[in-house]
Amino acid sequence: MNRIFLLVPLLLLTGCGGANWGWYIIDPTTTTGWNNLKFLASGAYWTIALSLTAICFSVVIGLLIALPGLSKHRGWRGVNRTYVELVRAVPILVLILWVWYGLPVVSGINLTIFWAGVLALALSDSAFQAEIFRAGIQSVARGQYEAAQSISLNYRDTMRYVILPQAIRRILPALGNQFVYMIKMSSLVSVIGMQELTRKANELSVSVYRPLEIYTILVVEYLILILIVSAGVRWLERKMQAAEQ
Amino acid sequence: MPDADTAPLISMQGVSKFFDEFQALKDVSLCVKEGERVVVCGPSGSGKSTLIRCINRLEAHEAGDIVVDGVTLSDKTLDHIRGTVGMVFQQFNLFPHLTVLENLTLGPRRALGLSEEEAEARAMLYLERVRIPDQANKLPRQLSGGQQQRVAIARSLCMEPRILLFDEPTSALDPEMIAEVLDVMVELARSGMTMIVVTHEMGFARKVADTMVFMDKGEIVEIGPPEQVFKAPKSARFATFLNQILNH
Ligand SMILES: Nc1ncnc2c1ncn2[C@@H]1O[C@H](COP(=O)(O)OP(=O)(O)OP(=O)(O)O)[C@@H](O)[C@H]1O
Ligand SMILES: [Mg+2]
Numbered sequence: 001m002n003r004i005f006l007l008v009p010l011l012l013l014t015g016c017g018g019a020n021w022g023w024y025i026i027d028p029t030t031t032t033g034w035n036n037l038k039f040l041a042s043g044a045y046w047t048i049a050l051s052l053t054a055i056c057f058s059v060v061i062g063l064l065i066a067l068p069g070l071s072k073h074r075g076w077r078g079v080n081r082t083y084v085e086l087v088r089a090v091p092i093l094v095l096i097l098w099v100w101y102g103l104p105v106v107s108g109i110n111l112t113i114f115w116a117g118v119l120a121l122a123l124s125d126s127a128f129q130a131e132i133f134r135a136g137i138q139s140v141a142r143g144q145y146e147a148a149q150s151i152s153l154n155y156r157d158t159m160r161y162v163i164l165p166q167a168i169r170r171i172l173p174a175l176g177n178q179f180v181y182m183i184k185m186s187s188l189v190s191v192i193g194m195q196e197l198t199r200k201a202n203e204l205s206v207s208v209y210r211p212l213e214i215y216t217i218l219v220v221e222y223l224i225l226i227l228i229v230s231a232g233v234r235w236l237e238r239k240m241q242a243a244e245q
Numbered sequence: 246m247p248d249a250d251t252a253p254l255i256s257m258q259g260v261s262k263f264f265d266e267f268q269a270l271k272d273v274s275l276c277v278k279e280g281e282r283v284v285v286c287g288p289s290g291s292g293k294s295t296l297i298r299c300i301n302r303l304e305a306h307e308a309g310d311i312v313v314d315g316v317t318l319s320d321k322t323l324d325h326i327r328g329t330v331g332m333v334f335q336q337f338n339l340f341p342h343l344t345v346l347e348n349l350t351l352g353p354r355r356a357l358g359l360s361e362e363e364a365e366a367r368a369m370l371y372l373e374r375v376r377i378p379d380q381a382n383k384l385p386r387q388l389s390g391g392q393q394q395r396v397a398i399a400r401s402l403c404m405e406p407r408i409l410l411f412d413e414p415t416s417a418l419d420p421e422m423i424a425e426v427l428d429v430m431v432e433l434a435r436s437g438m439t440m441i442v443v444t445h446e447m448g449f450a451r452k453v454a455d456t457m458v459f460m461d462k463g464e465i466v467e468i469g470p471p472e473q474v475f476k477a478p479k480s481a482r483f484a485t486f487l488n489q490i491l492n493h
Contacts, residue, residue, distance in 0.1 A: 141338075143334060143336055143338035144338060144340065146303050146332075146334065146338060147334065147338035147339070147397075147400075148340075149301075149327065150301060150327065150330075150331060150401070151331075151351065151400065151401070151403075151404050152324065152327045152352060152356035152357075152404060153352065153356055154355075154356070157351075161343075161355065162340055162351075165342050166342055169342070
């Protein structure tokens with residue numbers, strides 16, 4: 001685990017700062033420090049819930065957008081291109097603000113902060129997800145479609161039983177990266193008041209005036225989350241590779 | 246029931262196929278009767294694959310008519326015709342993520358609506374017919390090339406087609422595995438299956454073919470019973486071709 005060593009310079013840096021650091025505010029041996037730490041970590045639940053829910057939606061939307069992109073008909077491919085180009089052009093932060101402040105006005109739908117965050121993250125990510133699926137599906141050999149056709153499978157069964165199982169194995173690493181990306185982007189949902197890791201850090205930081213320590217903890221929190229996720233993805237990859245042997 | 250002696254099971258009339266500007270099939274006509282075994286040979290690029298791929302519409306032809314079992318092939322009748330025609334590919338095209346048994350039961354279950362038990366019973370029947378019932382639970386990559394191709398044949402048979410198309414079924418195999426696949430095909434031929442086989446295995450052609458077809462540049466140049474066309478090729482092109490493959 002090389003990545004663990006990334007923590008070393010970080011810890012050195014924090015140690016060398018000497019008197020300028022005010023670690024007492026998160027010293028777990030004191031009641032205040034312990035409470036502050038608990039307050040910071042309590043955002044983890046929403047960060048995880050937000051990114052997990054969003055990635056699930058974005059995978060489904062991504063697949064639904066990828067399929068017309070593979071059509072023989074130009075019209076369907078046009079639908080795919082338009083969606084991908086449009087959604088990719090909007091910055092995530094802007095999309096979050098628009099879904100939270102704009103969508104209720106134009107549609108009358110009032111989402112909770114959580115679901116507004118999920119929707120914005122999922123939409124934004126779905127364009128990338130669609131491209132990943134398209135590439136994965138295209139990498140499955142043409143002979144697989146022909147074999148499926150020659151045993152009379154329809155489009156749905158061909159996709160479901162023959163093409164997608166093979167495509168998903170191939171795009172799993174990319175999906176894992178996308179999940180890591182989603183965890184990072186979920187921090188932006190703090191701007192509309194989602195009580196996730198970043199928001200908690202912001203709130204504590206304004207009340208105790210120790211931004212350096214608090215944001216350092218925040219960095220470490222994301223680092224730990226993402227290291228766990230990447231380890232999980234690599235484990236899955238290895239398992240898949242072993243199954244391919 | 247059409248009379249087997251008069252009504253052909255497959256009838257191609259004036260079929261043409263273009264890939265952009267390039268004409269891969271030029272006004273090809275061919276009739277195949279029920280139970281007839283046709284072997285198609287010809288140089289690379291002559292249109293052999295295209296010919297048989299048009300019969301189950303893996304390629305759509307642009308001109309002419311293809312009638313299978315009394316039904317004219319079009320996008321509307323495609324489902325019916327795919328149910329009548331099976332195909333075996335040069336590269337096997339087994340589904341690599343499914344076991345042998347799952348490869349065989351997928352079509353019967355999803356396309357024919359058989360129950361799991363019925364489909365598995367049918368799969369085992371045809372695995373025995375291609376002589377590898379003991380490999381049912383392996384993945385394709387755990388089998389030799391010859392075994393994989395026999396699984397592919399069994400997969401087609403599980404759909405109980407009336408016609409089987411073979412596109413160079415032994416060309417991707419190591420020499421020592423060709424015989425095991427050809428044996429299975431000979432047996433199939435003996436059982437009365439209607440077959441169109443693209444192959445350069447002339448021993449197989451002599452043994453089972455009722456009709457030899459020689460193609461060149463998208464046309465059927467020579468057609469007839471094997472004894473006749475092998476002994477006295479009418480065209481110089483076929484004579485040269487035979488010389489090449491028999492003395493290579
Ligand atoms: N999808 C395609 N797009 C463009 N041209 C094609 C396509 N498929 C085949 N062709 C062309 O059509 C011609 C006939 O091809 P076909 O595959 O039927 O030949 P073949 O007789 O089966 O040859 P081989 O012995 O190499 O398999 C070739 O010139 C080939 O380049
Ligand atoms: Mg060919």
